[in-house]
Each structure stands twice: as C-alpha cells, then as structure tokens.
Amino acid sequence: MQKNILIIGAGIAGCSLAHFLANSGWNVTLLESEDDIAQGGSGNPVAAIYPKFMLNDEAYNDFMLKSFRFTTGWIRRLGLNEGDYRFDGAIEILEEAYAQKLEINLSRKITNKENFFSLINESILNKYLIESNSSGLFFHQGGWVNPIALCSHLINHSNIKIVTHQKIKSIEKSTDQWTLKTESQKTFNSSHVAICNASSVSQFDLTQHLHTDAFRGQVNWINSTTLQMPPIVTCDEGYLAPLIQDKHIFGATYAMNDFNKDLRKSDTKKNIASIKKIHREFYNHCEAQESIHGRVAWRASTKDRKPYVGRVFDNQLLGKMRVRELARADQLPWLKDLYIASGFGSRGFTFAPYCSSVLANLINDNLSQEDKKTLNYTNPERYRLKKMSLKKVASQIFKV
The missing domain is CATH 3.30.9.10 (D-Amino Acid Oxidase, subunit A, domain 2)
Structure with a gap:
C-alpha cells in the first residue's frame, strides 16, 4: 500500500518532515505558497544553532538539550558541503551572576559537561577575539548552518515533489482522504496531511484555535x-x-x-x-x-514559547463530549491523519529538525519513550485542555 502525504509549507519544518518521511518510504508532496522553498523565516543567510537555556524551567531545558544534540549530530551526518555549516563553538554573553547560576544548574543535568560547555574565561575571550570583561557560556558544539542549503539538501529525494505558488484555502476530510483546495481552485488529495506553515497554521477551520x-x-x-x-x-x-x-x-x-x-x-x-x-x-x-x-x-511563536507538534482534536466530536469524558487521555477525540508542526519561534533551526523526526515517528506509529515525552510537551491542544481544567491530561497524552 502506498503511503502518501501532503505537507503545507516548505520551510525548515516542512522540509525536515518531508526528509524523514521520504526516507521511510512515503511519497511526499510539499505545497509552498511562495515561488521557492525557504522564503520565510527559513530563508535568512545564516541560522545560529546553540542551546538557549532558562534558569528556572527544567522542562524547557530538557527539550532544548534534546533538540540541540539531535540537530547538530544530524546535520553533521547529512553530507552538506563543508562551507554550508560549522559546529566549532558558539558563545553566549550573559551577566556574570546569571551565567554562574546557569552553569550550576546545567552541571547537574549534563554529564561530561566539560565537553559540552564552559564558563567564559580570559583565555576564551582572547582566542575568539571577544571584548574583554565579558562573561557567559561557551558551547563547544554550537555553530551555524546555511538555511537554504540545508532545506534544499533535505528535499533532494526521489520521493519528494515540490509544488510552489499554492496558497491553500481549505482542508476538508471525506471518508478516506483529505482534500486541499487552493485560492486558484486547484485541488490536492491525500490520505495524510501535515500543516507546517508557521504563523499561517490558524488560517484553517480545523486549526483556527492554534494561536501564534x-x-x-x-x-x-x-x-x-x-x-x-x-x-x-x-x-x-x-x-x-x-x-x-x-x-x-x-x-x-x-x-x-x-x-x-x-x-x-x-x-x-x-x-x-x-x-x-x-x-x-x-x-x-x-x-x-x-x-x-x-x-x-x-x-x-506560541504564548508559552513551546512549539505545536502533534495532532489536533476533531472539533465536531469535541463539541459532543462532556468534560469528564475528556479526563482520560485515551478518550481524547483526535483527528485522524492530520498533523501539526509550527510555532518554533527564533529557535526554528534547533527545534524543527528534532520535532520533525518525532512527528515522523508518530506518523509511522513508531514512537520511542523520548518521542512520547516530547509530544506530551509540544501537545498542540494544551491550551484547550487547560481551559477545561484538564492541565494534567494536556501534558500526559502519551503514557511514559
């Protein structure tokens, strides 16, 4: 049986997801509204990739660490041209007291921390030609990537078809397939759909509640x-x-x-x-x-700075259910074969590749325990569930 999916949006999220799915046997059609891929936030001349940690948000730091480690290792293995990426370090200048507190917190979390980060000292400042008297952290595996080169490399696959100038107007579900209609009256059909179009994710009736x-x-x-x-x-x-x-x-x-x-x-x-x-x-x-x-x-970007990655509810089924029926995660009325990857903010090139790999595993029904933890964290329906006083369910949609 052929596996087909339409992906809306050809930035880093859409291109990454297309890459992972094509490599697992899917036929992917990437639908892009502009005249080429990576024309939005994914089209800057360079993307800095380094882990931006918070002082008092352990869950965010765990997510950041997983994303950073996955993405840097994955880019190294992709076979990009040498001039299109480099991970030989990145410096984050911080107030000295903040940097020291962060260093203490991260030291508890990160094994072999001396290979991962260091407090900036005079030797590092001199080596990397930074103004003296600066403080902060040096991340040994930080660096940068050429966004357009990366996105172009990801979609260079025989299973991936790119169709540009396609502004999707609506998404509808019939018995066994999704139908996408464009502003120019063109129609695309597929058994599966993934919405990866950044801040435009809320333009559709099915996802209008996903504010960014x-x-x-x-x-x-x-x-x-x-x-x-x-x-x-x-x-x-x-x-x-x-x-x-x-x-x-x-x-x-x-x-x-x-x-x-x-x-x-x-x-x-x-x-x-x-x-x-x-x-x-x-x-x-x-x-x-x-x-x-x-x-x-x-x-x-979302309000809580956590991306939307996963599935959304069937609005019709949700409207018929009572709150107490939604108190069990296994009773949640998910839409079948529709997926979301959006809201990555300024950390898109750190978060999106990792999250797209997890989303591909969800689509392939091949989730690891770490994948489930990530999808609990990025659950696109977390706001709706919290408004129903189901905060615990919102963060535990998968048992881990």
Missing part, C-alpha cells in the same frame, strides 16, 4: 573587512556570525505582529548597537557605513 504571534525579524550584513573578527557565532543582545560567503551577518530585531516588509534604518541601528559589546571595532566600522544590506522575515 508573528515576530518580525530584521538581519543585516556587510561584506568582509580587514578586521580580525570572531571565527564563531557570538551572541549578546544580538548575534554576530563569522565570515560566511564573504558576509558578516548580524541581528536580529524582534517585533511582535509588525508586518512591515521594508528594511528599516532604525532596525539596522538596533542591530549594530546589539553587537557593540561583542566587537567594538566592527561596531564602529558598521556605524561608519552609509548603507547596509539586510533582510526581513517573520517567525511564528
């Missing part, structure tokens, strides 16, 4: 200089990437539900200011430029 905020982000870059520059990703209020394709890329701004597509000089100034403590000479160099290139894109 669109965060406008502007990045900037200038051509290579004669300055000695940090050879690894360095993050403070903004980030500064090493020389990639003759560009030094830095950013990014973060404005909620701001849909201005134009480059803003005010945002360029914000990005320049954000790297002042990373590299003063480069900051001065940027300040002296008459014009600086850049790009604007939007990232979809």
Whole structure:
C-alpha cells in the first residue's frame, strides 16, 4: 500500500518532515505558497544553532538539550558541503551572576559537561577575539548552518515533489482522504496531511484555535573587512556570525505582529548597537557605513514559547463530549491523519529538525519513550485542555 502525504509549507519544518518521511518510504508532496522553498523565516543567510537555556524551567531545558544534540549530530551526518555549516563553538554573553547560576544548574543535568560547555574565561575571550570583561557560556558544539542549503539538501529525494505558488484555502476530510483546495481552485488529495506553515497554521477551520504571534525579524550584513573578527557565532543582545560567503551577518530585531516588509534604518541601528559589546571595532566600522544590506522575515511563536507538534482534536466530536469524558487521555477525540508542526519561534533551526523526526515517528506509529515525552510537551491542544481544567491530561497524552 502506498503511503502518501501532503505537507503545507516548505520551510525548515516542512522540509525536515518531508526528509524523514521520504526516507521511510512515503511519497511526499510539499505545497509552498511562495515561488521557492525557504522564503520565510527559513530563508535568512545564516541560522545560529546553540542551546538557549532558562534558569528556572527544567522542562524547557530538557527539550532544548534534546533538540540541540539531535540537530547538530544530524546535520553533521547529512553530507552538506563543508562551507554550508560549522559546529566549532558558539558563545553566549550573559551577566556574570546569571551565567554562574546557569552553569550550576546545567552541571547537574549534563554529564561530561566539560565537553559540552564552559564558563567564559580570559583565555576564551582572547582566542575568539571577544571584548574583554565579558562573561557567559561557551558551547563547544554550537555553530551555524546555511538555511537554504540545508532545506534544499533535505528535499533532494526521489520521493519528494515540490509544488510552489499554492496558497491553500481549505482542508476538508471525506471518508478516506483529505482534500486541499487552493485560492486558484486547484485541488490536492491525500490520505495524510501535515500543516507546517508557521504563523499561517490558524488560517484553517480545523486549526483556527492554534494561536501564534508573528515576530518580525530584521538581519543585516556587510561584506568582509580587514578586521580580525570572531571565527564563531557570538551572541549578546544580538548575534554576530563569522565570515560566511564573504558576509558578516548580524541581528536580529524582534517585533511582535509588525508586518512591515521594508528594511528599516532604525532596525539596522538596533542591530549594530546589539553587537557593540561583542566587537567594538566592527561596531564602529558598521556605524561608519552609509548603507547596509539586510533582510526581513517573520517567525511564528506560541504564548508559552513551546512549539505545536502533534495532532489536533476533531472539533465536531469535541463539541459532543462532556468534560469528564475528556479526563482520560485515551478518550481524547483526535483527528485522524492530520498533523501539526509550527510555532518554533527564533529557535526554528534547533527545534524543527528534532520535532520533525518525532512527528515522523508518530506518523509511522513508531514512537520511542523520548518521542512520547516530547509530544506530551509540544501537545498542540494544551491550551484547550487547560481551559477545561484538564492541565494534567494536556501534558500526559502519551503514557511514559
């Protein structure tokens, strides 16, 4: 029996899911509204990949650690060109007291921590040409990837078909298949559907309750200089990437539900200011430029900063059920063969590959215990269940 799936959205989430499913025998059709893949938040010149931990959120830190370790190891094995990624370290500049508290917390969680991260010291600052008197953490396996190169590599598979210029208007279920209709009156049919279209996930009747905020982000870059520059990703209020394709890329701004597509000089100034403590000479160099290139894109983020990955309820069945009938996880009215991967925010290239691998395992009915823990954490229906005072059920949809 042939396994067919339609995936809406060809950013990092859609391309990753297509990759995992195609490699497990699925015929995948990627439907993209733009004229090419990776045209939204997945189309920036570089994606910094390093683990951003919280001081008092152990569940988030567990999720971050799993995602980071999976994604960096997976990208290393993919066979990308050497110039399209590098994981030789990343620095996160933090206040000294915060960095020390974080180091203590992470030391309890991470075995062989000396191979994973270190507190920044004078030796690290000198080696990586960072301003003196900085504090923070050095992540030994952090780094960066070329987003478009990664997405292009993932969909280079005989089982994957890409169809661009397809703005999906509706998703409907008949007896044994899903029907997707486009704004241009074209129709696509398949037994399975995955919605991976970032902040547009709520445009459909079936998923209109999955609220996300669109965060406008502007990045900037200038051509290579004669300055000695940090050879690894360095993050403070903004980030500064090493020389990639003759560009030094830095950013990014973060404005909620701001849909201005134009480059803003005010945002360029914000990005320049954000790297002042990373590299003063480069900051001065940027300040002296008459014009600086850049790009604007939007990232979809949920209220609790946890992505939506998994399944959603059948709204008709949900409306007929009483709250006490929903108190058991095995009674939840899931829609069959419809899946969601959205709301990855600014950590898309860290979270999305890992989450897409887990989602592929769900679609293939091949979940591990760790997969189940992840899907409990990313349950797209967590808000609806919590509103019904079913908070415990919301985080325990799978037994682990």
